[in-house]
Amino acid sequence: MVQFSVAVFIYPGADILDFAGPIEIYTTGSPPGVESPFKLITFAHENPLQASAKALTVVPDATFSEVESKIEEYDLLVVPGAAPDLLKTYIDSKEGGEIQALLRKFVTLSPRKEQGQRVLQSVCTGSLLLGASGILAHRTVTSHHMSYDLLKELCDKAAGGDSCTNVVRNRWVDAGTTEAGVRIVNAGGVSSGLDASLFISELLAGKERANWAAEIVEFERRAQDDGWGA
Numbered sequence: 001m002v003q004f005s006v007a008v009f010i011y012p013g014a015d016i017l018d019f020a021g022p023i024e025i026y027t028t029g030s031p032p033g034v035e036s037p038f039k040l041i042t043f044a045h046e047n048p049l050q051a052s053a054k055a056l057t058v059v060p061d062a063t064f065s066e067v068e069s070k071i072e073e074y075d076l077l078v079v080p081g082a083a084p085d086l087l088k089t090y091i092d093s094k095e096g097g098e099i100q101a102l103l104r105k106f107v108t109l110s111p112r113k114e115q116g117q118r119v120l121q122s123v124c125t126g127s128l129l130l131g132a133s134g135i136l137a138h139r140t141v142t143s144h145h146m147s148y149d150l151l152k153e154l155c156d157k158a159a160g161g162d163s164c165t166n167v168v169r170n171r172w173v174d175a176g177t178t179e180a181g182v183r184i185v186n187a188g189g190v191s192s193g194l195d196a197s198l199f200i201s202e203l204l205a206g207k208e209r210a211n212w213a214a215e216i217v218e219f220e221r222r223a224q225d226d227g228w229g230a
Contacts, residue, residue: 002114004075004204006040007067009099010060011082011090016052017190018080018123025197026076028213037205038076043067045095052082064095068102075115076200077106080193081125084147091132091154100133107135107178118182119200123193127151127186131165134158135184140166142173142188172196172224195222 006026008019019042026038041061048059067074079099081087090096103120111118122130127143130136131154143151148167155163172192175184183203187196198221202210214221 001035001037002116003035004038004115005073006038006076006078007071007074008040008042008078008080009064010042010044010049010051010058010080011095011099012046012049012051013053013082013086013090014051014080015082015124015190016056018082018126018193019051019078021191021193022078022121022123022197024217025194025201025213028216030209031212034209037209038201041067045098064098064102068098071102071106072109072112074106075112075117076119076121076204077103079103079120079122079126079129081123081128081144081190084125084128084144084150087125087128088150091129096129096132099129103130103133103135107182107184108180109182110180111182115204117204118180119185119204120182121185121187121196121200123187123196124190128154130184130186131155132158135178136165136175137163138165139175139184140168140173141175141184142168142170142186144189145169170224171222171226172199174199174224194219195224199224 043062044060045064124144137159155165172187177183187193
């Protein structure tokens with residue numbers, strides 16, 4: 001079976017379920033006798049770091065520079081959200097600039113031959129980092145429902161004017177592919193990361209694997225237009 005390499009970015013103050021939800025889906029065991037299609041690591045600038053209002057101390061698997069130096073080896077990159085005020089400050093920081101640069105590089109990478117697909121996934125306000133990096137221009141996207149205006153503002157700023165970004169109130173959004181073929185998927189709100197991750201699981205590993213994961217975690221899958229995702 002083809003195996004997809006997943007890198008989950010974590011930063012101080014990141015919402016716990018934003019990154020824990022996708023991790024749960026991608027690491028949930030496959031049916032007996034079937035190899036898992038996902039191999040996952042977490043990475044960050046700090047080690048350890050405190051997530052979500054210092055409610056959890058996280059020890060990432062790798063440093064930011066380690067993943068950055070071999071980003072072409074990863075098929076799925078997950079970016080969680082955080083409180084909007086925290087992100088507005090983080091976007092302008094040195095570390096925020098580095099993750100934005102990494103996002104811009106990732107979306108230009110062609111899929112690896114065997115895997116045939118790369119995906120960039122944001123959860124909740126993680127889309128603000130994507131928007132600030134300039135990669136959501138001319139796309140239909142979503143975010144947490146309290147950050148729609150901020151997302152559009154950041155997209156427009158990155159574009160130097162009108163980004164033509166269409167922000168919609170969806171559970172999650174398949175925002176299409178880049179010129180290199182990287183698919184961008186936004187989850188609307190915190191728990192929507194589970195829905196988006198199951199969609200991506202089906203996209204990469206098939207419906208049987210996605211349905212198995214949903215059953216194991218006892219989560220009822222929802223369509224991208226089923227509610228607004230908080």
